[in-house]
Amino acid sequence: MIKALFYFLLVGFMLMLGACTTAPEKPAGFVVGEEQDKGEQILPDDRTSKTVLALLDSAQASAKAGQLHNAEAQLERALRIEPRNAVLWYYMAKLRLHQNRLAEAAGLAAKSNSLAGKDRKLRADNWRIIAHARNQQGDLAGAQQAQEQVDQLKQ
Amino acid sequence: MVRRPTRKRKSTVQQQNKRYSRTKSRIKNRLLRWPHWRKTVIGLAVLFLAYVVFLDVVIRVSFEGKRWALPAHVYARPLELYPGVRLSPSQFNQELERLGYRYAYRPTEPGTFARQDDRFYLITRSFQFWDSKEPSRQLDIHFADGRLESLRDASLDKELTLARMDPPRIGGIYPAHHEDRILVQLKDTPPLLGQALIVVEDRNFYSHIGLDPRAIARALWVNLTGSGGLQGGSTLTQQLVKNFFLSNARSLWRKANEAIMALLLEWHxxxxxxxxxxxxxxxxGQDGNRAIHGFGLASRFYFDKPIERLTLPEVAVMVAMIRGPGYYHPYRHPGRLLERRNLVLDLMAQQGVIRQSQALSAKQSALGVIQDRTTSANSYPAFMDLVRRQLKEDYREKDLTSEGLRIFTTLDPSVQVTVEETVKQQVKALDRQRGLNDQLQSAVVITSTTNGEVLAMLGDRKPGYAGFNRVLDAQRPVGSLLKPAIYLTAIEKARQYNLLSLIDDAAITLKAQGGVTWSPKNYDGQSHGEVPLYRALVNSYNLATVRLGMKLGFEAIEDTLHRLGINKSIPPYPSMLLGAIELTPLEIAQMYQTLASGGFRTPLRAIREVMTADGKPLQRYPIHIEQTVDGKSIAVLTSAMQEIMRSGTGKGVRQFFPEDVELAGKTGTTDELRDSWFAGFGSDYLGIVWLGTDDNQPIHLTGGSGALVVWSDMMRRLQTQSLLPSAAEGVEVLPIDPESLLVAGYSCSGKVNLAFVKGTAPEYYAPCAGGGKR
Known part of the structure; x- marks a missing residue:
């Protein structure tokens, strides 16, 4: 009985160790600042490499600590490794949006969209960023169009 | 109570005043009574004192303030290591060589590695990057099939997902005197170095007051008797003062200054x-223009190791060189230096710094200096030129040459080396082939399609040549490189044009400026009648292009060019349509970057980050992207540009690439074959090649027979990756039968794959596909 408990704990311990030494199994999103939308996060898809997930972890930690310049550098590193990963471009867009660099945020969101394929949720969020940017920049018609895209994708 | 003491004080003050005036008059009288020579002496003494005070200030300000102007150090991109990265063992080996990692049977310290075929074991150097400090790690790396297969931290016995090598240093930005140094602290240096220095240069260093009368006497004696000696008369302090503050002139005045300053320095x-x-x-010593100062840099430069790892014979070499780095030059006069090094070792043993046996065994070793790398300061002049120009927009020259800034650039040395090797071979061959007597020149730029980083650049066919930078400064007519902008303008009007729209390739005569007429010709001199849009671009038909361009209007084309990233104003002449405008290879790269990145204008960047001398973040140059062309239009244009590489003016690429590698590009040729251009891209690299002569002579090369050859060979060596199908929504790619211009089937021959904005593709199958509606 004690032996069984011992082995049980040992296995548990080993599993814990394993979990500590490998990249996180479940990828986290990328939250920057106090986001308005507390809704479901957009996560990197299954094809995202462990390398990029590790960099995203660092970027998230940097962003949390308010070191946006570091987060930016880490996201760019991730993008050099997976330039066609639409979610990474979206995270960059979120970062820029938080910094109120709207034109850049819109550009990055559009880039993300150009690679997003059939990911409706991601595309909707990118269009939301574009709509917000256009709205803030006074391009109301453009914002309206972008918002229509959001609505259409959400159906 | 209150008044009395006041009165009392008053009286004291009065008494004191009286006493003062008495003294004053006494001094005055005495001075008056002094003879003139005394006054002169006093005056001189005061002047002298003032001068000493002045020197004192000079010394303290420069010694305590910033002591050295540190040049900015420029680094290439750091190599990122992760499982799956495309990297061959030989490429990795080259990177290690670039970084000065040394082969060791059993690596024990940072900067050493061992290799067994596809497996490397190394200890990396730690490095402070912008986003984090990369620790020194013991890496066990395995390569397979041209990729990094596994990456382990051997000391932690753990698989790693990512590790970053230290970045190769590619140059510096120097002040006028070109001094460079790596500052070291005494505590980080091997104690033997200081001991050897003192034994050889200034034996009484720790006891004298800045000057050493015994040494002066000894030096005088040696001078008078002519008997050889190792030690000079100047103390280390005097030598320092001389190098620090004074000229090299041998004058008494300088000597006197030197002595005073040495004393003051010792005082403080x-x-x-x-x-x-x-x-x-x-x-x-010197490294080209760069002056090597300090043991820190010298140890890196001559032994490729940090100062703390210098061995006894290496320490002796350093100390031996001090007396005359030119006379005892490790590469030019190794014999002399070896002899003096052994003298230094003997002296060290004689003075008890080392044992006799140590000296004996050290004397057996070779000089140990690494291979002559004296060109390293001038590598990649074209790229460095771009870095400098981009930096000058944000920094003052003085800051760049004195603050020791660390500039992290985008240069990929392995790409750069590939470009250099290809150009060297291919341009030489083309030059010979066309009998151009070494006049053929070249400019090349390679960027990353995805983020606009400049990866490599060559401004002259001779890689290290730092003269005219043709990538940035050669304004050349671009010929047909402009055509994609014209066709894009048409494609963007998706309701009017698709790649199958017919345009007329008949002869045309237009009124040009000044009332003259202009009758452009096709390269083959023929007119091809009505041709589909894609074929006019694929075969670079001039007549069809001019007709199309005239229909679209100059303004629309100029607008497209601006959206693609060309900032110049475009002259509204018909000849512009055939590329009679002058652009630099870099401007062309900017234009094609927008095409290669799917319609996103991305300013080309050579710099990623700037950090301070002590590793603090200063400035980032992040990626900027802006969508200026719709992704669908770019997808359509790109499909035609891919056809150029399959059956058009770029088909020569197939001598270097198999059919299944999809590439897109465009040739450019100018009047009388004076310029040969090629601009093209795979999914990872964009490359621009220009060939021509500086005096604008015909080079008898078209874009296809000249620049394309260089481009293809270069891209093959770079293993550029095939283009991926466009991810743009609302685009379909269809096989087209070139005869009927309808959708082809399996049984059709010679079909071409072209992209269409959805709803604009042909609705019917070609006869060879059985006909009928799709």
């Missing part, structure tokens, strides 16, 4: 501070 600072300054100041 302790011996170790002075020794440390000496360590950093001492001149130890």
């Amino acid at each position: 600072y302790d011996k170790n501070e002075i020794l440390e300054a000496y360590f950093n100041e001492v001149y130890l």
Whole structure:
């Protein structure tokens, strides 16, 4: 009985160790600042490499600590490794949006969209960023169009 | 009570005043009574004192303030290691060589590696990057099939997902005197170095007051008797003062200054501070323009190791060189240097710094200096030129040459080396082939399609040549490189044009400026009648392009060019349509970057980050992207540009690439074959090649027979990756039968794959596909 408990704990311990030494199994999103939308996060898809997930972890930690310049550098590193990963471009867009660099945020969101394929949720969020940017920049018609895209994708 | 003491004080003050005036008059009387010579002496003494005070200020300000102007150091991109990265063992080996990692049977310290075929074991150097400090790690790396297969931290026995090598240093931005140094602290240097220095240069360093009368006497004696001696008369302090503040002139005035300043320096600072300054100041040779100062840099430069790892014979070499880095030059006069090194070792043993046996065994070893790398300061002049120009927009020249900034650039040395090797071979061959007597020149730029980083650049066919930078400064007519902008303008009007729209390739005569007429010709001199849009681009038909361009209008085309990233104003002449505008290879790269990145204008960047000398973040140059062309239009245009590489003016690429590698590009040729251009891209690299002569002579090469050959060979060596199908929504790619211009089937021959905005593709199958509606 004690032996069984011992082995049980040992296995548990080993599993814990394993979990500590490998990249996180479940990828986290990328939250920057106090986001308005507390809704479901957009996560990197299954094809995202462990390398990029590790960099995203660092970027998230940097962003949390308010070191946006570091987060930016880490996201760019991730993008050099997976330039066609639409979610990474979206995270960059979120970062820029938080910094109120709207034109850049819109550009990055559009880039993300150009690679997003059939990911409706991601595309909707990118269009939301574009709509917000256009709205803030006074391009109301453009914002309206972008918002229509959001609505259409959400159906 | 209150008044009395006041009165009392008053009386005291009065008494004192009286006493003062008495003294004053006494001094005055005495002075008056003094003879003139005394006054002169006093005056001189005061002047002298003032001068000493002045020197004192000079010394303290420069010694305590910033002591050295540190040049900015420029780094290439750091190599990122992760499982799956495309990297061959030989490429990795080259990177290690670039970084000065040394082969060791059993690596024990940072900067050493062992290799067994596809497996490397190495200890990386730690490095402070912008986003984090990369620790030194023991890496066990395995390669397979041209990729990194596994990456382990051997000390932690753990698989790694990512590790970053230290970045190769590719140059510096120097002040006028071109001094460079790596500052070291005394505590980080091997104790033997200081001991050897003192034994050889200034035996009484720790006891004298800045000057050493015994040494002066000994030097005088040696001078008078002519008997050889190792030690000079100047103390280390005097030598430091001389290098620090004074000229090299041999005058009494300088000697006197030197003595006073040496005394003052000793007065203010302790011996170790002075020794440390000496360590950093001492001149130890040249690397091209760059002056090697200080043991820190010298140890890196001659032995490729940090100062703390210098061995006894290496320490002796450093100390031996001080007396005359030119005379005892490790590469030019190794014999002399070896002899003097052994003298230094003997002296060290004689003075008890080392044992006799140590000296004996050290004397057996070779000089140990690494291979002559004296060109390293001038590598990649074209790229460095771009870095400098981009930096000058944000920094003052003085800051760049004195603050020791660390500039992290986008240069990929392995790409750069590939470009250099290809150009060297191919341009030479083309030059010979066309009998151009070495006049054929070349400019090349390679960027990353995805983020606009400049990866490599060559401004002259000779890689290290730092003269005219043709990538940035050669304004050349671009010929047909402009055509994609015209066709894109048409494609963007998706309701009017698709790639199958017919345009007329009949002869045309237009009124040009000044009332003259202009009758452009096709390259083959023929007119091809009505041709589909894609074929006019694929075969670079001039007549069809001019007709199309005239229909679209100059303004629309100029607008497209601006959206693609060309900032110049475009002259509204018909000849513009055939590329009669002058652009630099870099401007062309900017234009094609927008095409290669799917319609996102991305300013080309050579710099990623700038950090301060002590590793603090200063400025980032992040990626900027802006969508200026709709992704669908770009997808359509790109499909036609891919056809150029399959059956059009770029088909020569197939001598270098198999059919299944999809590439897109465009040739450019100018009047009388004066310029040969090629611009093209795979999914990872964009490359621009220009060939021509500086005096604008015909080079008898078209874009296809000249620049394309260089481009293809270069891209093959770079293993550029095939283009991926466009991810743009609302685009379909269909096989088209070139005869009927309808959708082809399996049984059709010669079909071409073209992209269409959804709803604009042909609705019917070609006869060879059985006909009928789709």
